[in-house]
Amino acid sequence: MNILITGATSGIGLGLAKNYLADGHKVIAVGRNAKILNELSLLGIYTVELDLVDLDKSREKFQLIAKDFECIDLAILNAGNCEYLDVADFDASLIKRVFDANIISLANSVEGVLPLLRKSKTPHLVGVASMSLYLPLSRAEAYGASKAAANYMLETLAIDLAPDKILVTVVNPGFVKTPLTAKNDFPMPFALEVDRAVAIIKQGISNKKIEIHFPYKLTLIIKFLSLLPRSWWRVLGQKFKK
Ligand SMILES: NC(=O)c1ccc[n+]([C@@H]2O[C@H](COP(=O)([O-])OP(=O)(O)OC[C@H]3O[C@@H](n4cnc5c(N)ncnc54)[C@H](OP(=O)(O)O)[C@@H]3O)[C@@H](O)[C@H]2O)c1
Numbered sequence: 429m430n431i432l433i434t435g436a437t438s439g440i441g442l443g444l445a446k447n448y449l450a451d452g453h454k455v456i457a458v459g460r461n462a463k464i465l466n467e468l469s470l471l472g473i474y475t476v477e478l479d480l481v482d483l484d485k486s487r488e489k490f491q492l493i494a495k496d497f498e499c500i501d502l503a504i505l506n507a508g509n510c511e512y513l514d515v516a517d518f519d520a521s522l523i524k525r526v527f528d529a530n531i532i533s534l535a536n537s538v539e540g541v542l543p544l545l546r547k548s549k550t551p552h553l554v555g556v557a558s559m560s561l562y563l564p565l566s567r568a569e570a571y572g573a574s575k576a577a578a579n580y581m582l583e584t585l586a587i588d589l590a591p592d593k594i595l596v597t598v599v600n601p602g603f604v605k606t607p608l609t610a611k612n613d614f615p616m617p618f619a620l621e622v623d624r625a626v627a628i629i630k631q632g633i634s635n636k637k638i639e640i641h642f643p644y645k646l647t648l649i650i651k652f653l654s655l656l657p658r659s660w661w662r663v664l665g666q667k668f669k670k
Contacts (some may be wrong), residue, residue, distance in 0.1 A: 430548075432456040432493070432500045434480060434537050435507030436473075437464040439606030440556070443626040444504060449473055456493060456500070458507070458537075480507055480533035490540030499547035502633065505537045506556040506599075508578075510608050512567040523570045530574035534581065542594075551594040554633060555582040559602045559647050562654040563661065566669040586638065598639050599629055602646040618643040 431448050435441035437459030449455045449471060457468050458476045465475040474496065478489045493500075509529035511522050534555060545551035558575040560568050579598055586596035603609055603616035604625040620628075620643055632640030641647040653661065 429501040430454045430497050430499060431502045432541060433504045433506060434458040437461040439608055439622060440604055440625055441506040443622040445473060447626050447630060480536050481528045483536050486536040486540055494544060500541055500544040501548045501550055502552045503541040503545060504554045505534055507533050510571045513569045526570035527574050531577050534578055545594055546592060553594055554597045554599060556599045559600045559641060559650055562650045564665060595636060597633065597637060600639060600641040601625060602643050618646045
């Protein structure tokens, strides 16, 4: 398979890129970190240095990918970032940064990869959102909202791409130990190592699941809590504050 992975220079995306390469697939890694991209290229991965927030650059780079690859069979759109908001110092520029990283980069990737997915016999589009979209969580005004938007975009694409036979999967992880969560200053229940998260995501992809969420112990609790009346969550949400 030809597999394109965004956010392939760190954490979950890096783990997926190396793992799919080891399975013998052709991997196209997209990221910004030139040093890591160079290391990946030495391993035999096709690398693309790109800030996915920049639409013009993204169009340019996807045209180059289209010259080198007839099709993409699996696109894992995983690039993203997390910043928490301090409501005492509400900073709208933080909201923009997080939406750029999580939504604009997703939209730019979808635009770039769709024509190549359409050329595959078994096209599969996978987007990484987060379990934070199930419930409003303290300080996640930017991150949670951007991941809820990513989930909505992906679920809508699932409907609109069904006639093209493009399967869409949403990945909603709980906590995974990566550079993104290393800066978290609060407990991360049931946090998984990257290798475990990669194995779960790969399994879900090969089983063609439409949603991959993990670790179950956490995501099932959060999904259950999300069924509570909104007024209950307004009270309970206070207990989940750092
Ligand atoms: N870790 C968790 O607990 C967790 C939980 C739920 C959801 N997620 C989601 O999972 C995804 C991967 O997270 P992670 O924990 O593996 O984070 P990470 O280690 O920080 O990796 C993030 C990746 O995204 C790339 N990226 C960010 N902005 C980009 C941009 N504008 N253009 C191109 N690449 C960009 C980074 O590239 P460079 O390093 O090259 O800049 C990096 O490769 C994210 O979407 C995150 O929100 C993670």
